[in-house]
Amino acid sequence: MASVLPLEPPQRLLRTLASQQGAAAATAAQNWLEGLSALLERWLQQWELVAERVVTPGGRSSVVVLVRQADGTPAALKLPAPDGAPAPVRAAREYEALTAWHGLGAVRVLRAAPEEGVLLLERLRCEVSLRSLPEAKATLEAVSVVRRLWVPPPAGHGLETVAEHTCVEAAQMRSAVPPDAEPLVAAALEAREAMLAEPAEGEQVLLHGDFRQGAVLAASESDERAHWLTVGPDPVVGESAYDLARLVRDRLHDLMASTGAAAVTRRRVNKLADSLDVPRERVRQWSLYRAVESACRQYAGGNTADAEMLLEFAAWL
Numbered sequence: 001m002a003s004v005l006p007l008e009p010p011q012r013l014l015r016t017l018a019s020q021q022g023a024a025a026a027t028a029a030q031n032w033l034e035g036l037s038a039l040l041e042r043w044l045q046q047w048e049l050v051a052e053r054v055v056t057p058g059g060r061s062s063v064v065v066l067v068r069q070a071d072g073t074p075a076a077l078k079l080p081a082p083d084g085a086p087a088p089v090r091a092a093r094e095y096e097a098l099t100a101w102h103g104l105g106a107v108r109v110l111r112a113a114p115e116e117g118v119l120l121l122e123r124l125r126c127e128v129s130l131r132s133l134p135e136a137k138a139t140l141e142a143v144s145v146v147r148r149l150w151v152p153p154p155a156g157h158g159l160e161t162v163a164e165h166t167c168v169e170a171a172q173m174r175s176a177v178p179p180d181a182e183p184l185v186a187a188a189l190e191a192r193e194a195m196l197a198e199p200a201e202g203e204q205v206l207l208h209g210d211f212r213q214g215a216v217l218a219a220s221e222s223d224e225r226a227h228w229l230t231v232g233p234d235p236v237v238g239e240s241a242y243d244l245a246r247l248v249r250d251r252l253h254d255l256m257a258s259t260g261a262a263a264v265t266r267r268r269v270n271k272l273a274d275s276l277d278v279p280r281e282r283v284r285q286w287s288l289y290r291a292v293e294s295a296c297r298q299y300a301g302g303n304t305a306d307a308e309m310l311l312e313f314a315a316w317l
Contacts, residue, residue: 008054032081039079040065043118047111049077055126061090061232066123074123075110090234091117093159097235100157100206105148106230107217124229125220130213135251138213141228142250143275145216146243149230150205153237162207162238163196169293176300178307181292184314188292191285200239200282207243209234213250241278245286248272249313256309262316269317288317 040063044051049067055076062080069075080091092114098106098121111120130138153159170189177185208215208230215232219225236242248269255261269287273280295310 029081036063036079040077043077043079043113047077047120049075049120051077064126066126067120069110076121076123076126078119078121080117091119093235094233095119096154096157096159097206097208097233100151100154101149103225103229105145105226106233121231123220124231125218128218130216130228131251135254138250139272142211142213142216142247143272145226145228145230146208146211146247147276149208149211150240150243152203153206157237159206160236161204162236162242165209165236166192166196166289166293169297172300173293173296176296178295178299178304178311181295181311184292184311185296188289188314192289195239195241195282195285195289200241200279202239204237205240207236207238207240209236209243210246211243212246239282240276241273241282241286242290244272244276244278244283245290248283248287249291249310252309252313256312265313265316284317288314291317 040051043049044067048070052066052068055064055066062078065077065079067075067077078091080094091112095109095112095114098109098119103122107124108122109119110122112118130141133141170192173185173189210232211230216228216230219227219229223229248265249255255264258264266284269284270280272278273283291310291314295307295314298304298310299307
C-alpha cells in the first residue's frame, strides 16, 4: 500500500538529534533522517498499513506514525531514532519489557521486528496523557499504573541493571560538569554509590526506566483493561525507587514557578514513597542522582537553561 504521508519528524526529536555529541552520532542521526521516508514506506508496505499522521509533538527518541491495518484496526507504528545505542538494541529491550507486561499497565505490541528497531503498537489516545489531569489526580493514577509494572524480569532477559546503566551515565557526568555544579555532581555520584553499595531489600523488578506522567496515555474508550497505559519504556532491572525518581520531578516548570517549591518537592518525595511502600531516603537519593545526571546531559547538549533548572531542583533535595 503506497503512502502519500508527508513525513516531518517532530521538532522535539530533531532538537534531541542535533544535541548529540560526536561526529559518529551526528552522522548516524543525519543518515537516519535522510532514510526515514523510505523506512516508513517499507514498513507500511510490509505490514499492509495505511498511514494517517505523525504524532506531534511526539517524543525525543522516535517517530510514531498513526496507521490503520489491513482490516481497518487503528495502530501506531514506532520507528526509533539513533541515540547512541543502535535502534534494534533499544527496540528489542522495549519489546521485551512490553511483552513481559502483557498489556497490564502498558501498551500492547501488535507486531514487531525488534531486530530492525520497528514496533507496531495498539493505538492509545496519544493526545491525552496524565499531564492533562490536575496534579493530585495525575499522581494517584501514575501510582496505580507504575505499581502494575514492577514485575519479576523475564527469565534470561537481556536488559541492563540499574547498576550497569548508571555506570555509563556516571562516567559521562564526570566529563560534563556544569559551571559551579561540582558539589552537586559529587553528591549525586555519592548517592548512586551508596544506593548500589547497600541494595534495597526485596526482589529486583522490571522497571519502566523513564516513567513520568507524559508517558502514561489514555486507553481507547472501548478498552476494558484500564483507563491509563504507559508507553515508551527505557527498561532496566533494579529497585522501584529508581523508577519513582523520575516521577518526582514531573511538571518541573510548574514546580519552579510555585511558592515554597523546595518544601513541595520534599513532600512529593515522601508522598510517592509512602504510597508505594518504598523507603523515602532511597527515593530522595535516586531523585538527586537522576536530576543531576539529566542536568549534566542537558549541559553537554547545549541546553544550559534546562541544566540550570534541574540543578536547582536537585539542590532542594
